Amino acid sequence: MSPAPAFVAGAGMIRFGKHPVDVTLERMGVGAARAALADAGADLADVDGLYMGHVFGGPVAGQRIGAQLGLDGKPVSNHENYCASGATAIREAWVALAAGLHDVVLVIGVEKMTDRIVGGVRPDPGDLDAAVGYVMAAGHGMSARRYMADHGATREQIAAVAVKNHAHSVHNPFAHYQKPISLEEVLGARPIAEPLGLLDCSPISDGAAAVLLCNRAGLRRLGLSGPVPRILAVGLVSGFVQTGLGDLNAEDVSRRAGEEAWTLSGVGPGEIDLVEMHDCFTIAEIVRLEGLGLVPRGQGGEWTAAGHTALGGQLPVNPSGGLLSRGHPVGATGTAQVCELTWQLRGTAGGRQVDGARTALAYCKGGSVNGTDGGSVSTVVMTR
Template sequence: MTAVHIAGAGMVRFGKYDPAVTFEKLAVEAARNALRDAGAHRRDIEAVFVGHVFGGPVAGQRVATELGLGGRPVSNHENYCASGATALREAWMAIRAGLCDVALVIGAEKMTDRIKGGVTPDANDLDAQQGYVMTAGHALSARRYMHDHGATREQIAMVAVKNHAHSRHNPYAQYQRPVTLDEVVNARRIADPLGLLDCSPISDGAAAAVVCSATGLKRLGLPTDRPEVRAIGLVSGTLRAGLGDINEEDISRRAGLQAYDMAGIAPEDIDLVEMHDCFTIAEIVRLEGLGLVPKGQGAAWTAQGRTSIGGALPVNPSGGLLSRGHPVGATGMAQVCELYWQLTGQAGQRQVDGARLGLAYCKGGTVSGTDGASVTTVVMSS
């Protein structure tokens, strides 16, 4: 199969933008940054893939038109938080199939003028009808994890402390200041035991990448050693009966195995992880589900610094969703941008030494009666 490379990456800073800054403006700026980084022109782009959740009908076509890419094949991809990575997967498959050599992938979202309060499942979903918001589910997850594994509230809170420490050095992060353990533990309670700083914020933002085959890289005049997208796993939740284990994370296990098998690697080969830490506890249980951390030890690993930059397995050197921000459709591509910068040695003070193989994980949405809606796992190598 044709190898697929990231030729260039671009973002806008995540945050809360004025209503005058539209979805299209955010997406266009990120795309132009990626095109500039790759040395690509509009004429080079053969297809456009756009991930978003709240962008509205044909959002990708609206963005492509503003970019001067009208007439190209444009597709829109919605898999909740995994939307951006799902768009990348579609571009990856198109290039591997020989349908194009140079594609533009964009993940974008404008949430602050659309979302008020907690994010809920679809109104027709049984969980939503019972008022089961995302925060409640993760609060139950944290309580169960603490009970089952003897983890402390402080250990779980250390995920936020770590990720905010990392984000100080990320110019694209929504929050760029460290927080203390006391600040996290004593923050306004949202769903016990989780407080405000255990939860990712409502954000606006966009991230993009130019994706190429070897032929596409040659066309752009680039060397063939650009980071390669080795694998992209995509799985959905399976039906569950009975009470089960809220922290089993079988969906993460299946997504991880799919990517590991496709890339021909083992979990211990991974040098760094961009993890979907929508809540502090989510980072912990998903790392365990992927087989990257032994079950029941994720909280302790965090508190011991093993998932910090300089530790055994750096997780979220970008700052993650907790501090980089979480514009849901953009998150998957923001993770890909971070892996690209890490694997090309462009991450500055948040650089992971010796980074050669990275994994990005996104879990998007819930469906009542299943263990999740969608999970993507992206494996990239230098």
């Protein structure tokens, strides 16, 4: 049985992008947190605990932010699950609320990357993949080549993911990039990992996002009435050890993460109105949608090129602009996705609003572990 839902009382972000050195991790986290509290009409005194998602923030990053925010003395927990860190923090907060341990909690996802990451993002230095020079872009380049060979997809279909998501982010004031790009620009961009070019890759970004979550007792404490978006379930799985050659794009880890989300939430894939997908690379959006069972296997490229995953399409994906255009400060991504779903379910997303959105899914896949089919995968199911 799924724990009781967590209500999203408030959501706040700072704009993702490349921030100056003096815009610190702590400053970004505090800014997003204050925005979430203001959105909920809540005070610091209402907050029972702080949950923090980050990767490169260093020891006790949550406590450092909590002290500057004015939550010193409150229980703080820090969560690192690579790109799924923010969503993992939300999962732990959701469980604590359901257990009655807390009634109102603040979840922050934050990352300062542009002054800490040089070149492509890599696995841990002790991992065998890192030892042989593997970077994330290389793995997704191989994925794209395999997908094109197996399913007859074209380079143009894969590139269409970037065109779509940049078109969406034009309407997102928090996005790293806020201008459209053409198919020709994607195809002509500087090569990164054949066949992927620069615009097939998410940028290195700084940023923070926060949500104020509560249970029913917390709703009463905050004096909130009327419809409030709910988190029904947060699934979390890790990769299995693989034997043999396998299928590079099987995405069994995505299938299992989806199954956990459907089981915990009682919602099926046919009920999802929109998706915030972890599109760290163009091909990733395609194969992960297929792994979740939201798009038929081998048809993701066709769906994208036909507009089925664009605003106004059959299943809008990444109305925020996704990682490709909103940006990808890794620890903040999962929390930013929940902010976007909150605004979509409230009907306040402006020019990127999905008409009639009632039920939505956010997906994050974090890291790689040599010999497995992934590090961590989170799935968040929300409804209004």
